[in-house]
Amino acid sequence: MNQREVGGRFEEQAAAYLQEQGIQILERNFRCRIGEIDLVAKEGEYFLFVEVKYRGSSRFGRPEEAVNPRKQKKICQVAQAYLQRHGLPEETYCRFDVVAVDGRGQLTYFRNAFGGI
Numbered sequence: 695m696n697q698r699e700v701g702g703r704f705e706e707q708a709a710a711y712l713q714e715q716g717i718q719i720l721e722r723n724f725r726c727r728i729g730e731i732d733l734v735a736k737e738g739e740y741f742l743f744v745e746v747k748y749r750g751s752s753r754f755g756r757p758e759e760a761v762n763p764r765k766q767k768k769i770c771q772v773a774q775a776y777l778q779r780h781g782l783p784e785e786t787y788c789r790f791d792v793v794a795v796d797g798r799g800q801l802t803y804f805r806n807a808f809g810g811i
Contacts, residue, residue, distance in 0.1 A: 705732050708746045708793040711801055717742065726775040729768045733793075734776060740787045743773045743810075748795040757794035758804055766790070770810040 709719050712735055720741075721734040733744035745765070747757035761769075769790060777786055792807040 704748045704795045705746045707795065707799075707801060708744065709733055711793070711803065712742075712744070715803075721776075724772070724776055726772060726779070728775055729772045731769060731772050731776065737789075740789045741773075741777075741782070742789050742791050743769055743776070744791045744793060745769055745807075746793045746795070750797045752796070757796060758792050758802070758807070761792050761807065766808045766810065773810060 705722060709722065712733070713719060716737070718736045719733060720736055722732070724731045724734050731743050732746040733742070735742040735744060745761050747760050749755070749757040749760070773788060773790070774784075776782075777784065777788075788810060789806050790808050790810045792804040794802045794804065796802075
């Protein structure tokens with residue numbers, strides 16, 4: 695199984711988990727020229743931009759640590775592109791979440807993991 699397939703499997707797991715929490719998945723792997731967001735979802739009036747990170751071991755740190763300031767900035771830029779593409783106003787309520795999956799397949803959900811837009 696290549697990295698893309700592994701990532702896809704954990705994105706599916708994350709999406710299922712979020713749906714169990716009552717969160718509506720709007721889009722998977724939203725892409726634009728700037729980059730990609732793993733999951734776009736909606737909870738109440740909030741649009742959620744969700745990054746899914748998997749690490750097979752803690753050798754290079756925990757999965758959530760990979761969502762560093764540089765990655766956060768890119769996610770925010772892609773989120774802005776999503777809002778523009780869908781004709782949503784800049785005042786749209788947004789939240790940036792992270793789903794971290796460790797080598798045992800243990801999922802940890804970080805709501806409002808970082809500020810943005």
